[in-house]
Amino acid sequence: MTKLKFYIPLLLAILLLPLLTSASHAARSAKKQIVAETRLSSPAQVLELKHWSNPDYTRISIALERDVIWESHELDKGAGRSGKPGRIFIDLHNAKLGNSTRDITIGDGLLKGVRAALYKPGVVRVVLDTDNIRDYKIFPLSDPARLIIDVRGERRTEISQLENSLTNRVQEPPPAPKSDRITKPVKKQPALSKIRRIVLDPGHGGHDPGAVGHSGLQEKDIVLSIGLKLREKIKDELGLDVVMTRSTDIFIPLEERTAIANKVNADLFVSIHANAAPNRNAAGIETYYLNLAKTEKVAQLAAKENGTSLEKVSTLQAILFDLMANYKLNDSAHLAEEIQKAIYKTAKAKYPDTKNLGVKQGPFYVLVGASMPSILTEVGFLSNTIEEAHLKDPSFHDLTADGILDGIRAYITSLK
Ligand SMILES: [Zn+2]
Known part of the structure; x- marks a missing residue:
């Protein structure tokens, strides 16, 4: 089974290589096109920072006026616990801050917050102040243009236990009337499935x-x-x-x-x-x-x-x-x-x-x-x-x- 799991991506990669190659080519030409557009036009506004989070996952969305060239870096790598990124920053090129862009405070155990500032003329730097994260992915989506950052952490036992107990509580049937309880004991709930x-x-x-x-x-x-x-x-x-x-x-x-x-x-x-x-x-x-x-x-x-x-x-x-x-x-x-x-x-x-x-x-x-x-x-x-x-x-x-x-x-x- 382990072998199979290992071979499936490999097999897929071989089967889909022609598609993938043309896709990479398309990505390269798209990038070139974006560069050309970026050079010609005035800086794109960074419109809004948004986030959704729980203790082991945070998604950040950076809404943009249009697609921009961006690059990401890690600061203080190894400064955080067990060599994890200490801080992540993303430079958005040919960009400027919109009037309503506000920094966000998160404090969910993964990220302390996200802030955006003009780093130098034409470059907006978005900084993610990390707390304790396992990995992250950055990817652009289009129409409307936005950059998404998915940050993940380790699943913490005490949280999942708490959550289990909360969900169990929600799913417990209401207590039977007292008279009923004497004659008919409350039926025990079957073991909960993995899907809740x-x-x-x-x-x-x-x-x-x-x-x-x-x-x-x-x-x-x-x-x-x-x-x-x-x-x-x-x-x-x-x-x-x-x-x-x-x-x-x-x-x-x-x-x-x-x-x-x-x-x-x-x-x-x-x-x-x-x-x-x-x-x-x-x-x-x-x-x-x-x-x-x-x-x-x-x-x-x-x-x-x-x-x-x-x-x-x-x-x-x-x-x-x-x-x-x-x-x-x-x-x-x-x-x-x-x-x-x-x-x-x-x-x-x-x-x-x-x-x-x-x-x-x-x-x-x-x-x-x-x-x-x-x-x-x-x-x-x-x-x-x-x-x-x-x-x-x-x-x-x-x-x-x-x-x-x-x-x-x-x-x-x-x-x-
Ligand atoms: Zn549809």
Whole structure:
């Protein structure tokens, strides 16, 4: 098993080498282009510093007016405990501070805070004052431009024990009435599974409608309806804690959705979407986990879901291997298989023509940096007239929620 785990990335690397090479090439040319743009234009504003954190994970987002060239450095390496970085700084070139940029105080045990200042004309230096961190990753996202820093620490036992006891307390049934307690002893809860909390992520929202069907039906509304139904089903039938990235029609940036899942220590992350394609005959259900796109079609879908261009998807592909260090690849593939199988089975029972497009891999922003098994499911095509009619129907939302629920249940059962 250990060997297999070791060989899978190697095998993938060999198989995907042509794609990866072209992606690196694209990254290089993208970088050149950014340099050219940077030279020509006035300094880009650093708009905002944001953070999401828990004691073993912190995500920082630096919102920028546009893409900039950046470089990162570590200061006082070895000064911190056991040779860990003492301070991290990032220089943003051809940049200036926006009027509303404020330093942030964090104090979560990983980072003391983050501050930004003009280091020299045209260079903004962002400094992360570290406390005790294990590793970190820095990566850019586009449209809108932002730089993301994911910082991770060691899992501390006392914290996970505290959390366990808190979750157990939440899940304990209310005490039975006194008279009952004498005759019927309170049934002992079965041993809790490894999965205690699920984050559901209905895609898009607010000013971002996602895919739009010919009748004007919007992806953001369908996936929210499915997500809300699924939340109730998971609570009722599996007795698990559910956190929604959004439960109303609001816009949440993609990096914040993943950050929410990490912050609440979710055990599974399920992002719900509806598809669209230029070919109006395209139809069916497909489920993704994070990896390089193997086909142009997948890269195009990722560009659409990431709200960015195909070129930016190539840039992300070039650095994806490095970003996947903490991604639960095998577990995510397994979760994707169970969910895909169950949604398809449920949909086919009512609509026998339903197509199973299977489990695929793609570079979706919303899955990058997720610490838990995480997938993105596309429950049908809004661009297809027949499927658009299904997607309009609330009973289809219910059916799809049942399918995802069955998939999650099957995944949990398989862990026992
Ligand atoms: Zn979508």
